Amino acid sequence: MKVYLMYKDHNFDFQQKLPWNEQILIQDLELNTLFNAMALGDKFLFEVAKKAVLSGLNSSLDTILYRQDILRDCFKNSFIVRNIYNIAVESIEREKKHYFGIFSKYPEYILDRSIEVLQMFMEMLKKLKTIADEHADKFESEGFTAFFTMLKEELDDEFFDSVQNHLKELKFDEGILISAELGKGNKGINYTLRKPKTKKQSWIERFFIPKTPIYSFQIHSRDESGARALSELKERGINLVANALAQSNDHILGFFNVLRTELAFYIGCLNLYEQLSQIGEPVCFPLPVASYERKSSFKGLYDVSLALTMKQKIVDNDLNADNKDLVIITGANQGGKSTFLRSIGLAQLMMQCGMFVPAEYFCANICDGLFTHYKRKEDATMKSGKLDEELSRMRDIVEHITPNSIVLFNESFAATNEREGSEIARQIICALLEKGIKIFFVTHLYEFAHSFCEKKMKNVIFLRAERQNDGKRTFKIIEGEPLQTSFGEDLYNRIFGTDKLTRC
Known part of the structure; x- marks a missing residue:
C-alpha cells in the first residue's frame, strides 16, 4: 500500500539531509516561529514541518x-x-x-x-x-x-x-499439523506447518471410506522432558508462520x-x-515558475513570523521585480527593511515546499538554493574581527551556492568604512550576478547602492523604506533610488528629544 501524498512516485523521506545552512536559515528567517505555529506543541508535527519546509528547496x-x-x-x-x-x-x-x-x-x-x-x-x-x-x-x-x-x-x-x-x-483451535523428515542420525529436519484438512464428509463417507492408519502416542502429564520436546517441536513448526505474520504487521x-x-x-x-x-491575515496559493525565469512579484506580502508573534495584522508590501536579478533596498533606519527581506525568504521557502504564502498574490521562480548573509553581533571572544567573520561566512556560501539560487543580504560588509565596505560588496555582487544568482540586498552603504544606480542596469531595481516628512515610518517599502542619509537623527530625536539634540 502506497501513500504518495508528498510526491507522485515515492514517499517522503523523513531521514533526508537538510541544507548545510539549516541553522542559519532558522535563525535569520525566524523559522521556529513558523514551525511552532504549525506544530501547536506537537513535537512530531514540529519535526515534519521543519523537514518539509527546509527540504522544499529540492x-x-x-x-x-x-x-x-x-x-x-x-x-x-x-x-x-x-x-x-x-x-x-x-x-x-x-x-x-x-x-x-x-x-x-x-x-x-x-x-x-x-x-x-x-x-x-x-x-x-x-x-x-x-x-x-x-x-x-x-x-x-x-x-x-x-x-x-x-x-x-x-x-x-x-x-x-x-x-x-x-x-x-x-489460533489452532483444532491442534497443529506439522510434517517433518528424518535427517542424519534420525534427527528431524524440514519441519513444515501444514494447513489442516477442511474437506467436509457426510456420515456415510466417514463410515465407509478406508482411513489412513494413524500412529500416535500420548505424553504423561508428569513427563517434563516429553512436554518440553513437544513444545520445541511446536515452536519449530510455527516459527516461519510467526515470522511471516510479524513481517506483515511491520x-x-x-x-x-x-x-x-x-x-x-x-x-x-x-x-x-x-x-x-x-488574526485576519490573508493567504494565497503562489504561482511558481521555472528556475531559469526571473519572476518576483507580489501583492500584500507580509512577514508571517512577525504576524504570529504580534498576533495581529501587520503592514504588507507590494512589488513587481520581474526580470530583475538584483533588488537593492535602502532607506530610513527601523523602516521595515529587515522585515521585508525576511518576508521574501519565508514566502520563497513556503512556496517551494508546496504551502500557501502570506500574501494576496505571489509569483516567483523556484530556486536551487536559498542563502542568507545577515549582520551578526560582535565576536565576544575577539578571535576575529567583524569583517573577517562576515567574509568567512560569505566564503561558506560561495562554496555551496549554485546558479539559480537566491541570496538575502542584510546590512552586510558594513563593519569597515564606507568606501571599503562598498567596494567589497560591489565586487561580490557583480560576481554573483555573472553566475545567474538572484540577490536581495538591504544596505546603508550609499556608495555601493549609488554605484549600481549610476549604471542604469535593466536587471536592477531600487527600493526604499518609506519615511514621512515628520520622520514617521510607515514600514512600507516603495520603489525609489538610494539617499545619502538613513535619517539616524529621527531615532535620536525619538529617544532623547529634539531639545537635547540642539544643546549638543
Missing part, C-alpha cells in the same frame, strides 16, 4: 503544484483529513502497547502477539476504507484520488474475509507511519492557516 515545479492541489483538498475537507491522520496516529500508538518484552524469542508468543496486532490493524484499515467509500468523491487532487482508489482496490471485502479466515486458522505499520508523516505536513498547514485566519 522540490520540482511539478511537486509544488502536486502538493498545492492536495492542500486545497485539505482546506475543503479539513475534518476528514484530520480524521485520517488521527487513525494513523491511533494505529501506531496501539501497536506500541503490544510489546514483546522478554518473550520476543518464543515463536508462539510472537504469533499470538502478531495475531492481536493484525486484528487491530484490520479494524483501523476498515475505518480508512469506510472514509474512502463515503468521502472520496469530495476530493479532486491527483494525490488524494490515487490514495482513495488504492484503499478501495486493495481493501475490498474479499481481502478482509481472507485475513479473518487466516487469523482464525492460526508492512502495515510502515504504511501507517508514512501516512502519519505525510499527512502531518498538511495538518501543520491547516494549523497555520487557522491561526492566520483568526
Whole structure:
C-alpha cells in the first residue's frame, strides 16, 4: 500500500539531509516561529514541518503544484483529513502497547502477539476504507484520488474475509499439523506447518471410506522432558508462520507511519492557516515558475513570523521585480527593511515546499538554493574581527551556492568604512550576478547602492523604506533610488528629544 501524498512516485523521506545552512536559515528567517505555529506543541508535527519546509528547496515545479492541489483538498475537507491522520496516529500508538518484552524469542508468543496486532490493524484499515467509500468523491487532487482508489482496490471485502479466515486458522483451535523428515542420525529436519484438512464428509463417507492408519502416542502429564520436546517441536513448526505474520504487521505499520508523516505536513498547514485566519491575515496559493525565469512579484506580502508573534495584522508590501536579478533596498533606519527581506525568504521557502504564502498574490521562480548573509553581533571572544567573520561566512556560501539560487543580504560588509565596505560588496555582487544568482540586498552603504544606480542596469531595481516628512515610518517599502542619509537623527530625536539634540 502506497501513500504518495508528498510526491507522485515515492514517499517522503523523513531521514533526508537538510541544507548545510539549516541553522542559519532558522535563525535569520525566524523559522521556529513558523514551525511552532504549525506544530501547536506537537513535537512530531514540529519535526515534519521543519523537514518539509527546509527540504522544499529540492522540490520540482511539478511537486509544488502536486502538493498545492492536495492542500486545497485539505482546506475543503479539513475534518476528514484530520480524521485520517488521527487513525494513523491511533494505529501506531496501539501497536506500541503490544510489546514483546522478554518473550520476543518464543515463536508462539510472537504469533499470538502478531495475531492481536493484525486484528487491530484490520479494524483501523476498515475505518480508512469506510472514509474512502463515503468521502472520496469530495476530493479532486491527483494525490488524494490515487490514495482513495488504492484503499478501495486493495481493501475490498474479499481481502478482509481472507485475513479473518487466516487469523482464525492460526489460533489452532483444532491442534497443529506439522510434517517433518528424518535427517542424519534420525534427527528431524524440514519441519513444515501444514494447513489442516477442511474437506467436509457426510456420515456415510466417514463410515465407509478406508482411513489412513494413524500412529500416535500420548505424553504423561508428569513427563517434563516429553512436554518440553513437544513444545520445541511446536515452536519449530510455527516459527516461519510467526515470522511471516510479524513481517506483515511491520508492512502495515510502515504504511501507517508514512501516512502519519505525510499527512502531518498538511495538518501543520491547516494549523497555520487557522491561526492566520483568526488574526485576519490573508493567504494565497503562489504561482511558481521555472528556475531559469526571473519572476518576483507580489501583492500584500507580509512577514508571517512577525504576524504570529504580534498576533495581529501587520503592514504588507507590494512589488513587481520581474526580470530583475538584483533588488537593492535602502532607506530610513527601523523602516521595515529587515522585515521585508525576511518576508521574501519565508514566502520563497513556503512556496517551494508546496504551502500557501502570506500574501494576496505571489509569483516567483523556484530556486536551487536559498542563502542568507545577515549582520551578526560582535565576536565576544575577539578571535576575529567583524569583517573577517562576515567574509568567512560569505566564503561558506560561495562554496555551496549554485546558479539559480537566491541570496538575502542584510546590512552586510558594513563593519569597515564606507568606501571599503562598498567596494567589497560591489565586487561580490557583480560576481554573483555573472553566475545567474538572484540577490536581495538591504544596505546603508550609499556608495555601493549609488554605484549600481549610476549604471542604469535593466536587471536592477531600487527600493526604499518609506519615511514621512515628520520622520514617521510607515514600514512600507516603495520603489525609489538610494539617499545619502538613513535619517539616524529621527531615532535620536525619538529617544532623547529634539531639545537635547540642539544643546549638543
